[in-house]
Amino acid sequence: MPPIHTATRADSRGRNTDEPLLRVRDLRVSFKLDEGTVRAVDGVSFDVFPGQVVGIVGESGCGKSVTMKAILQLIEPPGRITSGEILYRQGAAQETIDLARLPPRGRMMRELRGAEIALIPQEPMAAFSPVHTVGEQIIEAIRLHGRQWRPDGRSISRRDARAITVDLFRDVGISMPEQRIDAYSWQLSGGLRQRAMIAMALSCKPRLLIADEPTTAIDVTTQAQILALLRELQRKYDTAIIFITHDLGVIAQMANYVVVMYLGRVMEEGPVDDIFHAPRHPYTKALLRSIPSMHGETRTTLPIIKGTLPHPFNRPSGCPFHPRCDDVMPDRCTKAVPILHSVAQQRAVSCFLHSDLAEPA
Amino acid sequence: MTSLSVADPTAPLLEVRGLRKFFPIAKGLFRRVAGHVRAVDDVSFTVQEGETLGLVGESGCGKTTTARCILRAIDPTDGQVLYRTRSNEIVDLAPMSRAELAPLRRDIQMIFQDPFGSLNPRMTLFDNVGEPLLVNGVRRRRERMDRVAELLRLVGLRPEFMHRFPHAFSGGQRQRIGIARALATSPRLVVADEPVSALDVSVQAQVLNLLLELQSSLRLTFVFVAHDLSVVRHISDRVAVMYVGQLVELAPTASIFQRPRHPYTAALMRAVPVPDPRVSGADAILKGEVPSPASPPSGCYFHPRCQFAEERCRREAPSLRELAPGHFARCHLAEQLTLGAGDTLAVGQSGFRETGNASDPREL
Numbered sequence: 001m002p003p004i005h006t007a008t009r010a011d012s013r014g015r016n017t018d019e020p021l022l023r024v025r026d027l028r029v030s031f032k033l034d035e036g037t038v039r040a041v042d043g044v045s046f047d048v049f050p051g052q053v054v055g056i057v058g059e060s061g062c063g064k065s066v067t068m069k070a071i072l073q074l075i076e077p078p079g080r081i082t083s084g085e086i087l088y089r090q091g092a093a094q095e096t097i098d099l100a101r102l103p104p105r106g107r108m109m110r111e112l113r114g115a116e117i118a119l120i121p122q123e124p125m126a127a128f129s130p131v132h133t134v135g136e137q138i139i140e141a142i143r144l145h146g147r148q149w150r151p152d153g154r155s156i157s158r159r160d161a162r163a164i165t166v167d168l169f170r171d172v173g174i175s176m177p178e179q180r181i182d183a184y185s186w187q188l189s190g191g192l193r194q195r196a197m198i199a200m201a202l203s204c205k206p207r208l209l210i211a212d213e214p215t216t217a218i219d220v221t222t223q224a225q226i227l228a229l230l231r232e233l234q235r236k237y238d239t240a241i242i243f244i245t246h247d248l249g250v251i252a253q254m255a256n257y258v259v260v261m262y263l264g265r266v267m268e269e270g271p272v273d274d275i276f277h278a279p280r281h282p283y284t285k286a287l288l289r290s291i292p293s294m295h296g297e298t299r300t301t302l303p304i305i306k307g308t309l310p311h312p313f314n315r316p317s318g319c320p321f322h323p324r325c326d327d328v329m330p331d332r333c334t335k336a337v338p339i340l341h342s343v344a345q346q347r348a349v350s351c352f353l354h355s356d357l358a359e360p361a
Numbered sequence: 362m363t364s365l366s367v368a369d370p371t372a373p374l375l376e377v378r379g380l381r382k383f384f385p386i387a388k389g390l391f392r393r394v395a396g397h398v399r400a401v402d403d404v405s406f407t408v409q410e411g412e413t414l415g416l417v418g419e420s421g422c423g424k425t426t427t428a429r430c431i432l433r434a435i436d437p438t439d440g441q442v443l444y445r446t447r448s449n450e451i452v453d454l455a456p457m458s459r460a461e462l463a464p465l466r467r468d469i470q471m472i473f474q475d476p477f478g479s480l481n482p483r484m485t486l487f488d489n490v491g492e493p494l495l496v497n498g499v500r501r502r503r504e505r506m507d508r509v510a511e512l513l514r515l516v517g518l519r520p521e522f523m524h525r526f527p528h529a530f531s532g533g534q535r536q537r538i539g540i541a542r543a544l545a546t547s548p549r550l551v552v553a554d555e556p557v558s559a560l561d562v563s564v565q566a567q568v569l570n571l572l573l574e575l576q577s578s579l580r581l582t583f584v585f586v587a588h589d590l591s592v593v594r595h596i597s598d599r600v601a602v603m604y605v606g607q608l609v610e611l612a613p614t615a616s617i618f619q620r621p622r623h624p625y626t627a628a629l630m631r632a633v634p635v636p637d638p639r640v641s642g643a644d645a646i647l648k649g650e651v652p653s654p655a656s657p658p659s660g661c662y663f664h665p666r667c668q669f670a671e672e673r674c675r676r677e678a679p680s681l682r683e684l685a686p687g688h689f690a691r692c693h694l695a696e697q698l699t700l701g702a703g704d705t706l707a708v709g710q711s712g713f714r715e716t717g718n719a720s721d722p723r724e725l
Binding site: 060249250 | 419420533534561566592598615629630631635636647
């Protein structure tokens with residue numbers, strides 16, 4: 001198992017949050033296809049502390065969405081979690097369970113999914129059922145999972161669930177919530193639909209929220225509204241969020257802690273300011289250089305990352321980034337896979353420039 | 362041909378005048394026309410030869426419809442699309458028949474957004490890239506092969522790839538193939554509709570560099586449609602901002618980014634998340650949503666979302682006025698407002714902002 005920063009930390013409000021809510025350790029997910037095996041996630045490790053926003057950033061095929069699906073046990077065959085641990089500290093019992101070992105359709109996982117760990121998907125249009133009103137769908141979720149709303153553990157009446165939903169709609173900035181609750185998802189605009197989705201995700205007061213590119217399908221001015229809303233709700237409910245995106249701007253504005261992925265592996269991780277102002281991995285550095293800035297010279301040649309993302313069946317040997325890396329060390333990087341190694345507190349990099357440790361062959 | 366006049370070679374390559382495209386809304390059993398979506402409503406601009414005009418706006422603003430009208434992929438409802446031909450004649454593309462357009466088609470080409478949907482998966486690169494040549498009368502296979510090889514080299518792909526199928530290529534490579542196809546007929550004007558928005562960051566820079574290189578080596582003129590302001594800023598000489606079917610601002614790139622004159626442009630710039638955690642754009646947020654082009658608001662279309670809106674903005678539709686040389690904006694208050702760097706547009710307007718947590722207004 002790769003060594004990982006074990007840091008004691010206190011959050012911005014000074015509380016001791018020593019214990020991570022979620023610890024992902026050396027997670028591996030592969031898809032067995034006729035053409036071969038795709039190692040979509042190939043040894044990913046990171047922690048999520050209570051109230052923290054962890055951003056997972058990477059380009060297509062880096063495994064960020066598969067990681068998210070693995071945490072929720074939503075990997076469908078031919079995909080399979082082949083090894084690793086997803087240690088989740090459960091709310092009520094305060095005991096740690098390994099989600100990777102739970103049967104995906106078992107009672108335990110079904111109780112966690114939606115209740116303790118909620119998802120905001122990329123495409124709210126596809127996530128809501130078009131034949132039920134958005135209100136009905138949220139009310140159903142509350143009645144199914146909403147023990148949090150009733151300390152005595154009794155089920156919630158439809159009327160109460162409806163009242164909760166109206167409050168949630170108001171919370172996420174939907175005007176006229178009493179009317180909008182009876183709307184179908186296709187009657188709502190993209191922004192409202194995503195707000196309704198956020199209301200649904202929050203309806204059971206999750207402790208961990210996974211947002212999978214929640215603003216990718218939305219225009220910039222609406223995106224700014226949704227991001228502000230998520231930030232505000234995060235502060236209000238103190239929910240931990242795993243924020244998955246390919247947009248470095250969104251990551252910079254949303255995350256406290258950033259995990260940079262490439263071809264199923266973590267290239268580096270650390271606090272957001274370090275990643276943007278003191279990146280250590282050649283991939284992160286190159287990625288940051290290649291985005292056109294809002295201040296720099298225009299119509300000039302942008303620094304690029306040479307080459308293209310390799311095809312999943314055609315994974316490079318050694319460090320997955322080596323064919324595109326400017327600092328490649330011919331004998332080392334092409335042959336061995338660097339381990340994600342702690343280089344400072346809360347800071348880990350997988351690159352032979354920073355540590356000579358390699359994965360066992 | 363409906364040739365209007367013979368112009369001097371310095372006249373704009375393309376001039377769009379009063380362009381309108383309304384889509385009817387049909388209702389009821391007899392598909393009665395119940396109204397119109399005013400997708401493009403009186404848009405005018407020029408594009409000089411060798412220039413890149415960036416056309417930006419949010420979804421539904423009419424930028425793609427404008428692009429399609431220029432290509433005559435759809436028929437404009439009203440207005441002129443004046444194009445200066447190779448013999449320096451100015452012709453209006455808008456009313457032309459298919460037959461009249463045919464010889465001009467090779468001059469105006471398009472690069473599409475989706476590199477997966479825009480190439481025929483059953484055709485090899487040779488057929489995909491070579492088809493425009495075939496359509497335009499290059500019958501000899503040998504000749505087409507030579508040209509396709511040249512085009513592939515031009516966009517940075519190996520000519521040996523021409524016998525492969527598109528599925529063998531990554532998104533960035535496919536976009537290169539799409540560019541090669543657009544260049545097959547040696548066009549003068551290329552309309553690129555979101556050519557990099559489907560690409561990964563690391564590949565996006567490569568394609569932007571390629572477009573800039575090709576523009577200078579082939580003296581291409583670009584109309585570049587996009588929603589990503591940092592990309593538009595990088596590639597454009599001038600930028601046109603659209604909102605609900607209208608141009609709200611049109612200016613040289615440096616000028617518009619330094620000092621936007623329309624509150625919508627300023628808000629749009631502010632909404633772009635900055636890839637720097639030390640720069641906080643969190644609280645400068647435009648409220649509300651884009652109105653439907655089927656029932657736009659009265660007066661200035663932006664007034665329901667504009668923090669500066671006055672009584673006059675609710676009543677009277679502003680016209681596009683020139684405020685500085687080459688800098689046009691559609692705002693009654695353009696002279697009085699100082700937008701852009703350091704101002705606090707829309708701060709405190711977000712309904713979701715926590716009080717007592719105001720951060721610095723974002724610098725532009």
